[in-house]
Amino acid sequence: MVFFFSSTNTPSNERVDLDISLLKNFYLNHGYYDVQIPSGSIEIVNNNSANLVFVINAGQLYKFNEVVVLNESPSLNDSDLKFIKKIVSSLNGNDYRLIDLSNLRNKITDYLYKNNIDSEVQYSLRKETPNNIDVSFEIKEILNKQFVGNIVVSGNDITEESVIRNNLFFAEGDVVSNLNIEKSKDKLKSLGFFKNVSIFKEDLKNSQNSNLTVKVEENATGEISAGAGVSNSDASISFSLREKNFLGKGIDTNANVTFGTERVIGSLGFSNPDFNETGNTLNNRIFVTSTYYDNAAYKSKSIGDNLSLSYEIFQNISLETGLGISFDSIDTDTSASNLIKSRDGSYLTNKVFYNVNNDQRDRKFQTKNGYTFGFGQSLAYFGSDIPYLSNNISGSFYNEFSQEFIGTIKYRVKSINSINSKDIMLSDRIFLSNSELRGFKHRSVGPMVDNEYIGGNYSYSTNFSTSFPNGLPDKWNTNSSLFLDVANVWGVDFDGPEDSSKIRSSIGIGVSWVSPVGPISFTLAEAISKDSKDEVETFSFQLGGTF
Incomplete structure (x- = not known):
């Protein structure tokens, strides 16, 4: 047990x-x-x-019976009360779960804070009838409000104080909120700059103010590494240099190069989360890639640059806008089909793009509950050899069923279509990644031309998974999960290819282990539904290391 x-x-x-x-x-x-x-x-x-x-x-099994909201706060109007009642009504008839009560209280507290309602919420339980529990959520106005006096930051020998303050959910003069203190600790931990983060509250005598001390213990943030990796389909060596906190300003800079049997990738980039002291994030990435897959009758090379600016438009909702330029070349094999050979040549692409992301997770680091939702578009037009419009929608749901069982649902929908009579470039066509559809060989699903997989114009994927305890010691750093993948890629913008609208699916188990020689992951998957021409891969692994 x-x-x-x-x-x-x-x-x-x-x-x-x-x-x-x-x-x-x-x-x-x-x-x-x-x-x-x-x-x-x-x-x-x-x-x-x-x-x-x-x-x-154990006693008897209980269910939630009557769930009521008792409002004793004059700051709460009818629409607020209606919304809160709708939230708590989800408990009616469900099995009693302590975690559901805690999650609902946090959700109501978050709602009150976002709407500037100075109230607090507590709940009480009553066993009125056999096997049934009544719940009362009591909302009361905060009478003895404490305000943030001074904020003291300590332990930051390298990191500038402004970097830490920009990641706090409170400022001098705000009402002291335990929820915002916890959110601030989580945000600072997620940066990867600090080993430990503590926030202490000191109530001042004869005052409504409380001083808050943010104490951090810094991590080494510079990384230089060389690595080797091998999987079922590829072997590679890589070198990287990264500084996550450049000059103590929170700027993430990185340079990477990977040499593999199927691809060569190099990139140089940075991300400044407080560009020009605006709180907006400036990203830039220069890249060079060369790919040649065993199941593709062409080589592709690309060099380009993407520049973007992201900023928060509402709480937890961000907008990224950017520009991109790339130069691509397609070199087809002599054995390739005539249709593939007709795509041989060089191409210029200029694009503008945007992405909107709504992040409602309870925490960015080791998420247990919440969801994300995002969508975006890219338009390649001015000066582009093949103008196109691409779309993407993605999201995730997280739910902690119990201490070590965290359920996750992830989904993604993508499309790309030419906006003139030309066909989409081969290297821009859509393939499912290894994480979207396990149990199938990479780039071996979807439309085909003369037994060559060419990718599609559309794709979707949904991944259901849950973590579970594996009985191994904590010091082994292992994680286990059960998963179900459902996905497909289809659609072409020219005549001739074999296409299939059949849904692909697989079920399996995954294990990851941070071993002494580097991270190792294993996947054992069984295809449930597939097309007759799909190539399956029951067992897959990845091994990498740094030194």
Whole structure:
């Protein structure tokens, strides 16, 4: 039982206490409101093994019955109250889960903060009828408000204070909010600049102000690495140089080059999250690529530059706008079909693009709940040899079912179409990535010409997955997941290719391990539905390392 709840195989009194806590949370999140675990013990069997014994009184299975909102805040109007009641109504009839109550309270608190309503929310439970629990969410105005006095930043020997302040969700004069303090800690951790982040509150005597101290412990942010990787379809060596906090200003700079059996890639880029002290992010990336896949009868080369500016238009909603230019060449093989040979040549592409992203995850680092949604378009026109319009929609959902089970749904829809009589360039056509459709060989799904896969004009993919405990020690740094992939790529803008609208799907298990020689990932997948010409790949792995 202990392996199911914690990630260690070495029993100790401390681990037993932890497992009691995890067990209780497991039952509380599966309908058992009255669960009691009075004891846990270790029974030594021999020098190599021991039995762990827990006494569990689960009690009855409960469901949520009546869920009400009690409003004692004059700041809450009818529309606010209606919205909150709609949120909490999702509990009606569901099995009792402690995590659902916590998530709803955080969601209401977030709503109150976003709408400048100085109120707090608590909930109370009542067992009025057998096997049923009534819930009351009480919203009260904050009478003794505390305001942020001084903000003190310490421990930042390299990082400029402005970088830290720009990632806080509070400023001097704001009402002190525990939610914003936690969000600030999460945001600072997600930067990767700091080992530890702590925020302390000091209430001042005879004052409504509280001073907040942000204490950080800095990480080394410079990386220089060389690596080697191998997978079922490719072998490569790579070199990279990166500084995530250039000059302590939070600027991410990087240079990378990869030499592989199927592709050579080089890039030089930077990302400035506070361009010209505006809080907007300036991104630039210069790239050079050369690809030659075994199942493609042509080589492609590309050199170009993408420049973009992203900024927040609403809370958690960002807009990125940019320009791009690239020079491409397609060199077809003598064995290629006549249709493929007709695409031989050099091409210039000038494009403008935008992307909108709505990020409503509970945290950027180790997400447990929430969702993302984004869409964007690229228009290649002025001076482009092949003008086109491309579209993309993507998103994800996260839900923590229990302590170590986090469910995820990710989806993506893409399209690209010429806006004149010319056909889309071969290197711009759409293929499904290894992460979108597992269990199938890369670039071996979709439209074909003379047994050559050429990619499509449209694609969609949906990935369902859940993490689960694997019983291995924490120090092994392993993660396990079960997944179901559903995807397809189709559509051509010229006559002749074989096309299929058949939905492809697969089911499987994935394991990733940060080993002493670098990250290793394994995937075991079985195709559920496929086209007769698709190439499957039941087992795949990737191995990489740095030194």
